Amino acid sequence: MIRAVGDPRVRGLAGSLVGLDLGGSGSRLAVLPTAGGPRRVLDGPRVEVHAGGSSAPQVIREMLSHAMTSWPEETSRLAGVGIGASGLASLVRDPHELAVQLSAELGTPTAIAIDAVTAHLGALGEAGGAVVALGTGAIAISHPGMAEAAGGDHAWRRVDGWGHLLGDRGGGAWLGRRGLEAAMRAYDGVDHGGHALLVAGRERFGAPESWPAQLYTRQDRAGVLAEFAAAVVGVAGRGDETACVLVRDAGREAAKSGLAALGEDRPANLVLTGGLVGAGPLLSDAFAEEVARQRGDVSIGEALGDPLEGSLSLARLRARDALGPQEGFIWS
Structure with a gap:
């Protein structure tokens, strides 16, 4: 879905929104520019599970790096990042610490959630x-x-x-x-x-x-x-x-x-x-x-929308500090 200039989700925000949807069949990233225009979308690898747990943290960082290299103007100022991934609650050692690290690395409020949360936000909104x-x-x-x-x-x-x-x-x-x-x-x-x-x-x-x-x-x-x-x-x-x-x-x-x-x-x-x-x-x-x-x-x-849309909604809610953490579901 291509959003027109003036998308209400970025209106009033100081930067672009980034959403990631990671799963066992593949991953996707979307950038919703604060200046308007169509969103940018990137496809990525599937999440794997090995002896050390989920590959989600590595996939997240790889896709964010790729997006920033591909679209430096759109990602130069970020208002919020929302990430939905499978296996976070059970296969990632410390999801809260991962969210804190990503917030520091990106210099922007970041929330990570189990993929069901972003599926819910995409399908039902608020x-x-x-x-x-x-x-x-x-x-x-x-x-x-x-x-x-x-x-x-x-x-x-x-x-x-x-x-x-x-x-x-x-x-x-x-x-x-x-x-x-x-x-x-x-x-x-x-x-x-x-x-x-x-x-x-x-x-x-x-x-x-x-x-x-x-x-x-x-x-x-x-x-x-x-x-x-x-x-x-x-x-x-x-x-x-x-x-x-x-x-x-x-x-x-x-x-x-x-x-x-x-x-x-x-x-x-x-x-x-x-x-x-x-x-x-x-x-x-x-x-x-x-x-x-x-x-x-x-x-x-x-x-209403898919989990990638839900991850952008998660990014917007995090940017506005409108959605608190809940252990097992959302970390920020």
Whole structure:
């Protein structure tokens, strides 16, 4: 989305806004110039997980350096920086210290948040409700609304986001892994329903006997599994029953997480966002059906923007000191 001159998010600020959205399938950076004009966008590498934790701090610094080199005029004066990244709460040693370091290095107020926060800000703006973000992983998050939660220590509430081994139910890695499990069951002769997925798996990874060596040794395993989710969706699109069941299951799991995050004390608004939403009506219809089955009072809305838009909103809120930190969610 290209913003016109006079974007209200930079109006009255002393410099440009920078937002970063980091995930297992890739990263993006946007600069919103204070002087107006179109925003600048940069694509970057996926976040990897290794023995020392997440590569997010390195990716953040590399992308910021690249942006400042590419657009020195737009980044010469910054009003605020907002960063949303997966795995911050569990795979980065000290997110608060990272935020402090980045603020000092950049000379500008900086906030970092789990990617669910920026997904929420992108999808709902400052309104209350819950957002389910389906990307490489899956996480649901709710907030009562900025006006209602000013200064609240427990405003943000999350469900899932525990990674592809323990959770991320309904996300890309979850769907890709289940697709490969069905393919392996067909290969073993246990359940031939996964035959079409076995064919897709061979096309992507080669001989099934080689799949464990290809997947178990990868530091970016979640991203690789999420890439196969596209194949599962494609097989489902051709009417394969097993693949259709998996895609519908993803929608239902997303709905369950979203409703759990919403609870009974938040505005009854729910939004499904993230790259996997592109799977189409098979997933989104199952999501809506599960929501209606459990909570007929909940309204399902369209996302106002994506997580990158949310990271720019986080930068603006940080620049105006309008959004306080909350352990496990936002650090500044």
